[in-house]
Amino acid sequence: MLFSSLLFLYLFLPTTLFFYYFANDKLKSITLLLASLLFYAWGNPSFLSILIISILINYFTGLLIGSLEKKKQRKSALVLGIILNLALLVVFKYSYFLIDNINLLSGVFGAAPIIIKKVILPLGISFFTFKGISYLITVYRRETTAQRNFIDLSIYISLFPQLIAGPISRYRDLEPQLRNRLHSLEKFSSGIKRFVLGLAKKILIATPLSYVVSQIFSLPNEHLSAAQAWIGIIFYALQIYYDFSGYTDMAIGLGRMLGFDFVENFNFPYSSRSFREFWRRWHISLTTWFRDYLFLPIAYKTSRKLPKEKYLGLRTDKLIYIVSISITFLLCGFWHGAAWTFVVWGMIHGLMLVLEHIGLGKLLKNIYKPLQHVYFIFFILISWVFFRSDTFSQAFDYLTIMFGFGTQQFSWSLLSDYITTGTIITFIIAILGSTRFFDNLIRGINGLRNSPTTFIKISFLHIENFGTLVFIISILALSTIYMAGETVNPFIYFKF
Numbered sequence: 001m002l003f004s005s006l007l008f009l010y011l012f013l014p015t016t017l018f019f020y021y022f023a024n025d026k027l028k029s030i031t032l033l034l035a036s037l038l039f040y041a042w043g044n045p046s047f048l049s050i051l052i053i054s055i056l057i058n059y060f061t062g063l064l065i066g067s068l069e070k071k072k073q074r075k076s077a078l079v080l081g082i083i084l085n086l087a088l089l090v091v092f093k094y095s096y097f098l099i100d101n102i103n104l105l106s107g108v109f110g111a112a113p114i115i116i117k118k119v120i121l122p123l124g125i126s127f128f129t130f131k132g133i134s135y136l137i138t139v140y141r142r143e144t145t146a147q148r149n150f151i152d153l154s155i156y157i158s159l160f161p162q163l164i165a166g167p168i169s170r171y172r173d174l175e176p177q178l179r180n181r182l183h184s185l186e187k188f189s190s191g192i193k194r195f196v197l198g199l200a201k202k203i204l205i206a207t208p209l210s211y212v213v214s215q216i217f218s219l220p221n222e223h224l225s226a227a228q229a230w231i232g233i234i235f236y237a238l239q240i241y242y243d244f245s246g247y248t249d250m251a252i253g254l255g256r257m258l259g260f261d262f263v264e265n266f267n268f269p270y271s272s273r274s275f276r277e278f279w280r281r282w283h284i285s286l287t288t289w290f291r292d293y294l295f296l297p298i299a300y301k302t303s304r305k306l307p308k309e310k311y312l313g314l315r316t317d318k319l320i321y322i323v324s325i326s327i328t329f330l331l332c333g334f335w336h337g338a339a340w341t342f343v344v345w346g347m348i349h350g351l352m353l354v355l356e357h358i359g360l361g362k363l364l365k366n367i368y369k370p371l372q373h374v375y376f377i378f379f380i381l382i383s384w385v386f387f388r389s390d391t392f393s394q395a396f397d398y399l400t401i402m403f404g405f406g407t408q409q410f411s412w413s414l415l416s417d418y419i420t421t422g423t424i425i426t427f428i429i430a431i432l433g434s435t436r437f438f439d440n441l442i443r444g445i446n447g448l449r450n451s452p453t454t455f456i457k458i459s460f461l462h463i464e465n466f467g468t469l470v471f472i473i474s475i476l477a478l479s480t481i482y483m484a485g486e487t488v489n490p491f492i493y494f495k496f
């Protein structure tokens with residue numbers, strides 16, 4: 001079920017909120033769990049069994065870890081839990097990819113290929129698997145006790161606002177909210193506003209951009225010019241940002257309606273001037289997950305194995321960073337998808353982070369700030385080509401055309417089919433919205449609140465409240481009209 005569907009917006013959500021708020025405190029959690037399971041089972045009921053298996057694995061493994069006193073025993077139980085979680089992920093997400101690559105290698109020696117039926121990827125399996133692992137590590141580190149209430153742990157893993165594509169909330173952050181949540185009219189109304197803004201990002205910006213991207217990436221190479229290629233990847237960069245951040249806004253808004261406070265996941269990532277800054281602003285919950293549970297443990301293990309003096313011509317601390325960040329982003333790319341193009345995307349980001357750490361970062365700080373931004377945007381667009389492409393061949397051909405080595409000459413007529421007035425307006429809004437332009441505009445308007453004149457203050461407050469209400473209702477109505485008349489694409493991160 002899509003957040004950006006009429007079924008969810010006008011049937012599932014109102015029904016869930018009705019039963020949730022009219023239930024007593026004990027039944028609220030049960031209502032929420034049943035709604036989450038129904039939400040997940042709606043598109044494919046067979047997926048529900050996988051989610052339930054994941055819940056059972058983490059519930060019983062968590063109890064086992066919590067019951068053990070010796071650290072070595074707890075560690076063994078943790079490793080078991082992680083293996084069981086990753087086994088689900090490997091079977092349903094990577095099995096076909098692994099067998100396909102094994103067949104390529106064995107085919108060199110004339111071996112018969114292994115034939116397996118392609119497995120349908122359960123929605124959100126990467127996200128709820130990472131949440132489960134986060135819970136087990138939290139219990140292992142004694143940051144919290146094992147959850148004995150099966151319903152509460154089930155809600156943590158299956159909570160429908162963040163079940164399919166995050167944010168990946170840590171158990172220690174949500175655990176107090178599983179027992180006690182703050183419900184208020186102010187929080188509920190802010191949730192509605194956040195949800196509607198996210199819906200508008202998806203419906204009114206990401207979806208129109210996706211049509212242009214799909215048309216350009218589906219063109220044969222001989223019909224694709226350099227200008228079209230650059231437009232295609234720029235539009236894709238904006239599409240994936242508004243698609244994913246729109247989902248996050250909707251998830252955070254839904255959480256507030258239900259009394260939860262979820263972590264923020266985006267902070268204007270395209271305003272970055274380096275890859276290091278980008279990963280502090282993009283998919284923040286995933287970045288911190290990899291930092292805490294992969295990068296830092298690898299760095300710690302590496303530091304214990306390397307000598308303290310220079311090693312291979314590098315200072316030890318730099319070598320530790322290179323090893324740790326390379327492994328982390330290799331796995332980060334693989335997490336995003338079972339294809340080598342995603343691995344290359346991750347390796348590009350890892351390489352840029354390494355270069356910035358060993359000297360490029362200092363060089364960048366000494367140049368004109370707009371040039372720092374140009375550097376970042378150029379290389380982030382290059383990386384998105386691999387992320388968007390299905391194969392290496394497509395990615396390399398696309399990059400070749402971007403840099404002027406295609407056969408198709410530029411012509412305005414080539415762009416007229418999909419670069420319309422509406423597309424240009426959407427593009428301008430998307431560019432401005434990816435910066436702090438609208439935030440600064442609102443902040444400037446809110447400055448009227450500080451007026452020394454009481455009449456202006458009161459008048460502004462009423463105008464602000466009325467204007468916000470009209471704006472939210474207007475974009476909700478516009479999004480609804482669009483959903484009723486158009487086919488809305490699934491969120492990009494659903495396939496991860």
